[in-house]
Amino acid sequence: MKIKYWGVRGSLPAANSLEQNKEHIQNILKRFVNSGYKSVDDIETFLNSKPITDICGYGQNTTCVQVRYGSDHIVIDGGSGIKVYGEHLMKHHPERNQHHILMTHFHFDHIMGLPFFPQHFVQGQEIHYYAVQADCEKMIRGLFSRPLFPMSYEHLACKIHFHSIQPYEKTQINGFDVTPYKLDHPDACYGFRIEKKGKVYAHAVDHEADRISEAELGRDAGLFKGADFLYIDAQYREAEMTEKKGWGHGTFDRAFEICSIYNIKQVLLAHHDPGFSISDIQALVDEAKIQFEKISQSKKIENLKWNFAYDGQTVEV
Ligand SMILES: [Zn+2]
Ligand SMILES: [Zn+2]
Secondary structure, eight states: OOEEEEOOSSSOOOOHHHHHHOOOOOOOOHHHHTOOSSSSSGGGHHHHSOOOHHHHOOOOOOEEEEEETTTEEEEEESSTTTHHHHHHHHHTTTTOEEEEEEEEEOOOGGTTTTTGGGGGGGGTOEEEEEESSTHHHHHHHHTTTTSSSSOOOGGSSEEEEEEETTTOOEEETTTTTEEEEESSSSSSOOOOOOTTHHHHHHHEEEOOOOSSSSHHGGGGGGGGTSSEEEEEOOOOOOTTTTTTTTTOOBBHHHHHHHHTTTTEEEEEEEEEEOOOOOOHHHHHHHHHHHHHHHHTTTTTTTTOEEEEEEETEEEOO
């Protein structure tokens, strides 16, 4: 499976302010000079020598994730990232006319891109929506209604199908085995365990991870057991969790704990706060590094591959 992240932000799309951009550019230029480079010919070498997140940050768009195997695709959530995904398909894969979208829940950051998924307006395109929540059809229809949006649902050119899926029940969706599990989030929200050819992708956004042990999670532990790769909410810091308890978002500490208990080898941390600038996220990454060094031996996660997600990132499982 190849998993591409078209949007990894949480709550609201986020862009640096002009002042933050200026500060970021100043820092990059300072690093260029301090690295001993002088010529414009060195710019590309310098830029390529740094991680892309150092130069470009972590992205602006809210949740949209594409899971691909060969020519089979499914998509999770319709945050603002789905606009970029849809435009990419229109440009590079216009022959693809079947789209399978799994909905975790209907908070605004996970649906706001759907009216801008251009396939809705093209004849011959078919969009399949899958959700546990019974009101999925009502929610999607509501997005395409005036005065919220100028084109009504009845006038959309594509064909739309709604499919109900059940928690803890494995369903075949476009060649993938998909099982929903309940996440810790206000308003029903489901994580997805996606399996293909013996590989397991666990998607756990939005998730506060109040429950971590098998005893606490019960059947929901099935989301994490034997997962090769986990994508999980780490919007906040543990120190903030007294104030933000019940908001439905997790921390890197909880993500590391889950990887330790369920023996997960790779994790990507996501749902970055919209208020965080590039340097704010980098500060969080540095804190996570310190914490990881502190606990990795005792938690037996020394070999865990972990990072903070960025828009456009692709991971192979
Ligand atoms: Zn969210
Ligand atoms: Zn949410």
